[in-house]
Structure formats: C-alpha cells, structure tokens
Amino acid sequence: MTEATSNKTCVVIGASHAGVNFAFALRRNGWAGEILVYDSDPELPYHRPPLSKGYLSAQDNSQLDLLFPKENYESENITLNLGKKVIAIDKVLKTIELSGGSKQGYDTLVLATGARPIIPKIDGLQGAKNVFPLRTFAHTVGIQRALLASINKRVVIIGGGYIGLETAASIKKAGANVVVLEREKRVLERVTAPEMSEFFKDLHHANGVDLLTSKNVISVENSSGVSTVICDDKTRYVADVIVVGVGIEVNTELAAQAGLESENGIKVSTSAKTSDAHIYAIGDCTFHFNQHYNRYIRLESVQNAVDQAKVAAATICGNEVNYDVIPWFWSDQYDVKLQMVGLSQGYNNVIKRIELGNEKCQSVWYFRDDDLLAVDAVNNGKAYVLGTRFIKGKQILDKSKLKDVSIPIKPTSFLLD
Secondary structure (H helix, E strand, O other): OHHHHOOOEEEEEOOOHHHHHHHHHHHHOOOOOEEEEEEOOOOOOEOOHHHHOHHHHOOOOOOOOEOOOHHHHHHOOEEEEEOOOEEEEEOOOOEEEEOOOOEEEOOEEEEOOOEEEOOOOOEOOOOOOOEEOOOOHHHHHHHHHHHHHOOOOEEEEEOOOHHHHHHHHHHHHOOOEEEEEOOOOOOOOOOOOHHHHHHHHHHHHHOOOEEEOOOOEEEEEEEOOEEEEEEOOOOEEEEOEEEEOOOEEEOOHHHHHOOOOEOOOEEOOOOOEOOOOOEEEOHHHEEEEEOOOOEEEOOOOHHHHHHHHHHHHHHHOOOOOOOOOOOEEEEEEOOEEEEEEEOOOOOOEEEEEEOOOOOOOEEEEEEEOOEEEEEEEEOOHHHHHHHHHHHHOOOOEOHHHHHOOOOOOOOOOOEOO
C-alpha cells in the first residue's frame, strides 16, 4: 500500500471528529501520499460535545480541547487548510474548488461536511441582538461574552432537545436566568419516551430553569438591545441572550452539486463509499445502512463519526470492512449523565427502572414486542453496558424480571430461564 499511494492525494473536506480521525486512521493504514484537510473553521480541530457542556460554564476557555495537538499533524504529514471554504467538486476532473478560486486535485475525496444549525424563520429574530446557535467554538465564546456584558443575564433558549437542555444546564451553572421554550408537548419528544422527558423536565425545574412546553415562538421584538420572545399563545419572555437549538441541516450541497446520491444525507455503503468510486463520506452528513436495525439511518454522534472514519480509511487502503455497530450517545446535565444505546424508533413497550435507594439512578428499556431496541441509562453504567450487550446479542429478556427492581442488574439477571 505504501508504494501504491506514495504519489496519490487524499483530500478531506471537514475537520471535525470524522474528518480528522479519518486522516490519522488513513495514515495508520499505510497511506503514504498527501493528506489535505480543508475546513472553513479557522480553529485547530477541537472536541465539539463540550461546547454545550463544560465550555459554557467554565471560567476560562482560552484553551480549546483539541482533537490532536498541532505537532501530531506535522509528524503525520497531514496538512490542515483551515479557514478555507470548498465551494465545488468536479468529479470528472477530480478537483475541488475553493472560495478564492483556486483548485486542488485529488485521487480520493472524503466528505466529512457535517451539519449546520437551523435558524428558524421567526419574525424579528434576524434583527435581534445576541442571538446564537451552538455549533462552533465561536458560538460558545459569543454566548459567554454576551452574558458577561449583561446585567440581568436573562437567557431564552428556543428548543428543548439535547443541545437546548445541555445549554440550559451549563448556562444556569454560570449564573444566568434561563427559560427554555419547546414547541412540542414534551421535551425530547422525537427521541425518547415520556418517562424520560418527565425526568429531565423535573431535573431542570429543580435547578431553577423555567422549562416550558407547547410554546411555539412566532416573533421577536427588539428594543435597546433587549429582546422579547413572543409565542403563539401570546406569552412573552424578555431576553438579553437568545440561544437557538431547534435542530440541524445536513451539509449536502457539495454532494448534490457533484451529482452524488443523497437521501436524508449523503447515501453511502457500509464501507462509506458514495455513488462515485473515488468519493467517500463519513459522519453526521451520511445516510448509511445499519445492519442490526436493517434500515438506512442518519446519526448525529461522535461515535458514528469516529467509527465511519476508521471504516473508510481501512477500505481506501485496500482492507475493505463494513460498518456494523450499535449507535450510542450521551448527555451531561447538572449531576446527571445520560447514556443511550440503540435506536428506540418503533418501540411499542417501555419498562422503566428506578434502582432501590437512588431515584437518580434510572433506566428506560425500549422494546418492539420481544426485541430490545434501545436503553436510556441515567447515572446507571450497569444498565448501559448490559443493555448494549443484550442488544448486540439480540437476547430475549424476561420483562417481569426487568420490572422487578429487587432484582439487581447483572449479566444473567433478566435472561429467560
């Protein structure tokens, strides 16, 4: 592989978890040619999950939590082209074009273009002061500076998904007054069971966050640097800072311009190949087949980004492998760690366990008939680890035993006799 690739160039578009981990994995797999990584973000590639967690509540964010030190890129001969925006792909000539007009050729192209936050079309939102999504380090810095400059520190968060709730917890720790406005009837409605939604609603209320549901924001009024967020039920919420966390849009424009097959993301095989033999895609931007659930899915997770990066790197270097993992995620809010494994869509039966003597040690188990689909574990590493094992092994559990909290969580506790 070393000789075969010594005169070849691999271009990577996107320098977040997927793109950067791919570049290092490609080198480990024996790629000897050039590795060029492009990203419009000018910062050295950094960890994204802390943006809505530790960064917001930290006193000093002068040091980014880098994915790799700068020296590592130099020692592995990986060239970072930061603050550079790719605007087009020519898959016939095998070139990319940058915003300044320059072009770069490639032998293999990897799209790790990720996603961007949705900014909803709310009347007055664009003209409001101190409005931030939360996707980059610059967004986090902007929120912190706006809070420092504010006397009242009134924050309205539009959206009660995981980003919105994590942001609420972090900003509350930093001393702000926080209101969360969720359009649906409950928080996390699209991703978790009512029992888990209720747990997090109670958690935020207990920590002084005003978390409100069935609140559809329709307009924002602005006066002297202060905003008033207005919902369709005519309720009004004053804000010095507005954080928008209503979801993401997948960055598929380059793929579409290049004529690559897309469907809810860039469609890829289990080895991360797109519809073009010389182009691969990895991470949040991909629509890929999950063998365990027997369907195509798109995931927004670091785990997916890193695992797909490894698969693509191995395949490009001649050792084709298939992506076959159970998705997992996590969320940190206050003193609560939520660990999630599996995909709960399609469940028709839910079992909730609250471990004896510890109300904050809980788990929710999602079943479709007898098939365990997913587990949400709150401060409960055992439930997460064993849930992962049971899902991978497609083991059938005795639900009556699982419901019985007098039976401790152990590897054989809930198996059918």
